[in-house]
Amino acid sequence: MGCTKFKVIIAGGGIAGLSLANMLQKTGIDFVVLEAYPELAPQVGASIGLLPHGLRILDQLGLYKPIRKLVAPLDHFHFRNLRGEIVAEHEGVADSFMARHGYGMLFLDRQAVLKVLFENIQDKSKLLTGKCVVNIKLEDDGVTVTTKDGSVYNGDICIGADGIHSNVRSEMWRNADALCPGYIPDTEPTCINPGSLHSVFREHSSYLILGGLHRTYWFYFFNIGKTVYSPNIPRYTKEDEAKIIQDRLDDAILPNLKFRDIYKNKVSSTLTALPEYAFQKWHFGRIMTIGDASHKMEPISGHGGNAAIETAATLTNALVKALAEVKGPQRSMSAARICKVFQNVQETRMKRVQKLITDSHNHQRFEALEGQMEKILALNLLPLSDTDDVLMNASKNIPQGQRLQMLENPFRARLIPFHDDLACTPQKRGWKGWAWALFFLSLSVVGYCGMHILPTLYSGVQEKMVDILTSSTFYQGTRLRTRYTGYPAVDETLTMLTVFFMPGVAGWDSAHQTLQVYFLFSLFPLITVWTVESCRKRNFLSLISFTSLWSIYQLYGIAVVAPIFYIMYLTVSNPESYWWPLSRPVPEKYVKTLLPAVVLGYLIPTILMFWPHSNDDQIRQGFIAFWQPSPVYVNILLWLLATSYNTTMSTQQDHSNVVVAAAEPPDMAHLKRLYAFSFGVSIVTHFGVLLKVMFSADPHLQLSKIFLLPPLDQRSLSVVESLHITWLVDFWVWTMATMAWCCLSVWDLKRVGLAVVSVRKAAAAVALGTVLVGPGAVISACWYWRETQMAKTTIIQKASTAA
Missing domain, CATH: 3.50.50.60 (FAD/NAD(P)-binding domain)
Structure with a gap:
């Protein structure tokens, strides 16, 4: 042709x-x-x-x-x-x-x-x-x-x-x-x-x-x-239509409107x-x-x-x-x-x-x-x-x-x-999601073994701990406080936790005290991030929305519990809809009360626990016990502050069902301020410890003694040395799991097309950042970046990305 x-x-x-x-x-x-x-x-x-x-x-x-x-x-x-x-x-x-x-x-x-x-x-x-x-x-x-x-x-x-x-x-x-x-x-x-x-x-x-x-x-x-x-x-013919419609004429459309009222005024109809x-x-x-x-x-x-x-x-x-x-x-x-x-x-x-x-x-x-x-x-x-x-x-x-x-x-x-x-078509995690879950589960098992089994392998340690908790009223020369609430089961638990925390809080071992201070203040960004995630509607009624539940890490160790939290995160964050900018915002009543809630609920109790108390060990033990439910305090304070905020705001017009695609969502300024504050706390903690080590005359205050496990061929350790090993395992397993979670978050944003980023380079940055500014600061920086990427409502052009 x-x-x-x-x-x-x-x-x-x-x-x-x-x-x-x-x-x-x-x-x-x-x-x-x-x-x-x-x-x-x-x-x-x-x-x-x-x-x-x-x-x-x-x-x-x-x-x-x-x-x-x-x-x-x-x-x-x-x-x-x-x-x-x-x-x-x-x-x-x-x-x-x-x-x-x-x-x-x-x-x-x-x-x-x-x-x-x-x-x-x-x-x-x-x-x-x-x-x-x-x-x-x-x-x-x-x-x-x-x-x-x-x-x-x-x-x-x-x-x-x-x-x-x-x-x-x-x-x-x-x-x-x-x-x-x-x-x-x-x-x-x-x-x-x-x-x-x-x-x-x-x-x-x-x-x-x-x-x-x-x-x-x-x-x-x-x-x-x-x-x-x-x-x-x-x-069907018009006769078929008439026969079927005849039986439906008295069907209610509205309480005062029958189908016959609509049908008799029809312009045209077809069956x-x-x-x-x-x-x-x-x-x-x-x-x-x-x-x-x-x-x-x-x-x-x-x-x-x-x-x-x-x-x-x-x-x-x-x-x-x-x-x-x-x-x-x-x-x-x-x-x-x-x-x-x-x-x-x-x-x-x-x-x-x-x-x-x-x-x-x-x-x-x-x-x-x-x-x-x-x-x-x-x-x-x-x-x-x-x-x-x-x-x-x-x-x-x-x-x-x-x-x-x-x-x-x-x-x-x-x-x-x-x-x-988007930068790419969103994909589900597939088998990689299962691999991540297995990795986190393995870390949880390692954390449990390292915290609850490894210390008992050293001769005499288990017997000494049992003696302290069951028959002794003194602990390293300090009288143990055994009454806090009047409820025997609660008081026994608080006494056990006091034994676990006392060496560092009281400063019996300078290296151990430094580790404990560094660790607990580094947890502040994690508590902040977990609380933010609990407030998002997309996590509503999922296990990661119940942050008080995860406070059981006080009993089993954050190294055991945090990886399980990250597995729960995997289960809810796989769908594409989870990552829509629509699903990201934190409600106004929460975003404006998050900072005071985490500061009053976690940061202040942590400061009070380590604050000098004129060598009054009874007061010190009271603050240790008071600190233990601090993640729950955060939740309670957040609820109280959010409720108070709601009652003081005008309710003349309800905009709860109207969402707006804005260049800068209204909650972003508050969240950025929150992440910046938690970053600052971590930076001060990190460099404060480094300066303390650099200018201290204490021969025991060395980075190797603070952050590294002793040789495993030592078979005779004191209770304090054994507890230091437990804290080290808790710290390093938590750090590995949480830095992996940060890398997972970066990969997730790339997986759903919200970021053009090299996951390998991001992982290297996370590892380097952990050394240079500490794990807490890395969490804050990662979530700050993650928040800005998830909030993007404008078009992201297609681009080739590195693996």
Whole structure:
């Protein structure tokens, strides 16, 4: 045929077909649209939902603003039972969804969207009506398409955007059977499985009512009671519709509104089967299907039209890239090259459309109360969910959306980035997550053995400890205090902990005291970070949100407990949604009270414990006992301060359901100040110890004696020396686990595309920082950087990164 310019024949002038036409027009690829019906954009009363991933593509084409002017975004969700009574309702959805994705949810006439798409085509002669495709002939260098009226059209490829009952798909199968028997699976023709929003739940059926600008759109979904396959998908007549509707007229939509009130005022209605499928083969030779001709899902989630737009965009991306590689003026491509283009499109889209089909199916089952679990979720748990939970479910399938790669992406700040906004596509940890968990578990075991077993191997140590705790009233010449609360079990525990802490607090051994001071003040940043994480909503009700629970490290050692905490962190932080900037913020009532809570709850008790007490050992032991629940003090103080803050703030306007995509989130200044303060405490501790060692005349005050284990061949140690070994094991295992956690946090940010960073270099920086400024300062610096990376709401350009 000798085409001098690449040309696409599009069969179908619906959402998929006209979207593709607009994309080809924008990229300079020639096309013609063949529409079987006598007019484009007919007024048939059908509706369409446009979601952010579809609107973003339309925005690239310059079509978002004219569509947005036609309708207000959905702003209210109302869920009702079969009597029309409210089960749950949520307002402020429009602003919240806009902040999350940069776009709202629009619901309007399908004809209105088609009209915008139609009017944007500059050369209307390329849009032909009354052209039903009846035959497609594959040539060596193109396709010949014949329509029902006898017209013949030549092009390089033919794209079937002609809906569920696609003639192009039938022609594709016919050509494939003739030229390549077995290419189309035998099961392919029968693979089809069946501003205010109100969802009305009923058993085996449901209603969806949406208020538009000038119209109300309604859907009645019902289960036909059996599974059917093409070509036996039922087609219904108006008589069938009347019979079914007659039995539903008295169904309650609202307590004072029956279905009959809506139905009698209808503009138009249609009873149709809602098949759901994704064909295994979308293409053969120079023919490909898109939209409903290749994948169809139940309309309740609104993904169908958006999926059609996405597939059209993916096809356009592939064509533009392939044509850019063509040499010569004719811009023709071989059939083999076109096949690769089509295959790439299907592979890019298949997993996503299958996920959308499954989720739409489950959504329909949920609202139709198909099973006992669906009834519990809809009628019992949904009323307990807040707006964020409901919108989180609505948001989960949006970030994976495609876009036109050759066109500028209009900037719209958002709290949930699209995958192509990020430095890389977010990935789950996979087997590496299990490897991290095993590593932390191993450190916990090492910590336990080193703290609770190793010291007992030295002769006489265990017996001396038992004697001190059970029969002696003196400890190294100091009278042991055995009464603190009056409760024997509590007092025994506090006495044991006093024995463990007294040598360092009282200064019986200068090296041991220095280690103890350094260690406990280095824990201040960790307590700070753990408390911050407990306040984030994304950690709500997870084990890492109960920081008081982890204060058991006072009994077993932070070396044993911290690695287990990090394993719990692994379990909750794997999903992509955990890392959305939306999920990062700390509520205002907490972020403004965190600093006084950690200072008063942990830092002050630690200072008091080591403060000189005029050699009064009874007071000193009292402060040791008082210090032990210090992580719990932090929690109590935080709750009290946050409650007090809430009661003093004005409640005239509730903004709890409105999130804002800001360049500098309101909580960031407070968090940066908190991390900077904890960094300062660690720096002062680190260099204070170094200066003390450098200028001390005490021969025992050496870095090696403070921070290194003695030779293990020594078999006779005092209780204080044995406790020093225990503290050393606790310190070094905790340091290794926590520095590994910092490295894990860096890798996580790279894994989810929020940072372009070399993990190896980051690990080297963490190791060097531990030596130069101490582990506490490294934790603070790491979380300061992590916070700024997680808060980014602007686009992060794709970039190549080091491993």
